[in-house]
Amino acid sequence: MKSLTITSPAKVNLHLEVLKKRADGYHELLTIFHRISLADTLTLQKKPAGITIQTNHPGVPTGHRNMIWKAFEMVKKDFPFEGGVTVRLKKRIPVAGGLGGGSSNAASFLLGLKRLYRLPLTQKALLKMGARLGADVNFFLLNTRQALGEGAGERLKSLSCQKRFWFVLVTMPKALSTARVYSVLQPADYREPSLTKKIQIAKLPHGLSKYLLAQKQVSLRNDLQAASIRCYPALSRVLKLFDSLNVKARLISGSGPSVFGVTTSKNKAAELAKQIRKSLRTYKQIIVCHSL
Known part of the structure; x- marks a missing residue:
């Protein structure tokens, strides 16, 4: 497999409760993440080395500040492999809109990179990296419509939801x-x-x-x-x-x-x-x- 395309959905928070401010400066939360059909598209293509990010949105960084870039470096450090990747990101989710676009992009990239290079990344390893990348990333790593999030939002429990809103x-x-x-x-x-x-x-x-x-x-x-x-x-x-x-x-x-x-x-x-x-x-x- 030389390339693949993967969708990267947005989320809304149906409930967001701030419990307290922690000693590390972050806040304890209790939230309900709900996945929605609004989505970006990522195309990953193999290349010899490194990472290149291309996007249709001028407000999205294409260097080390992008969460996709950070995710790539994290995988390379923790699970070294030969090869690099070009990422073409088509944005539909509003940037910095409270809809989890950046976190979703990072999660979808991790899942796509695992498939592209057949990396031995377990769900546990993915969730560990997700928690380090950002509070919302782990929700998008789970195959669930909805989840209850705790901590900074990274501790999750899937919630059954048959209803479509x-x-x-x-x-x-x-x-x-x-x-x-x-x-x-x-x-x-x-x-x-x-x-x-x-x-x-x-x-x-x-x-x-x-x-x-x-x-x-x-x-x-x-x-x-x-x-x-x-x-x-x-x-x-x-x-x-x-x-x-x-x-x-x-x-x-x-x-x-x-x-x-x-x-x-x-x-x-x-x-x-x-x-x-x-x-x-x-x-x-x-x-x-x-x-x-």
Whole structure:
């Protein structure tokens, strides 16, 4: 095999709870990752040595700051092999949009590189590297639609989810870094974890489907939302727009600046997207997608 192509899906966080700040400066989280159909495409091609990254997006670094590059160097160090790779990355996931694009790219690259060179990478080894690369990477290494994430998000438990949701994503014109959002996060933005039991959170997607079908309001939680709005005040306008359009469940995904509304059908999502485009005429990144 000289080359292969692999998809790299995005995610939304249906729940994101900040539990506490750790001694190392990171925050303990409890979150629900949900895989969606919006995806990038990676084509990996063998070459004699090293790594070259090519992309259609000017905002994506093609050097050592790219998580794909870091993943390649990590594999070369831990599992040395002869050969290199050219990566052609076709971006569809908004960059720095709170949708896990960079983490997904790194995970898909690891899985693709394993296949391309038939590397002896076990699931345990992949997850160990994923945790070192970034908090969201391990979710994309799992073959699951949905997972409960703990720690910084790297400790995962797959959650059963038979229901397919439809999403309308609105991504703000300017990127928002996760580091910036955490830098303005205040203790008052998150509350004690005892108020929401882990077992109840794990059942949230089932309850979400039930409430949406009954046309009832669903209060989704993201403890980073207030900090994201401090960094990007226009996010509140999008949230209010979803409310005015009678969307029963909406939330900022991760650290933003993407906001999603949840519906139960393709037709409802398409109609919602149409209404949003009328109100936000200058916004180009309004995307309809579904659970993967």
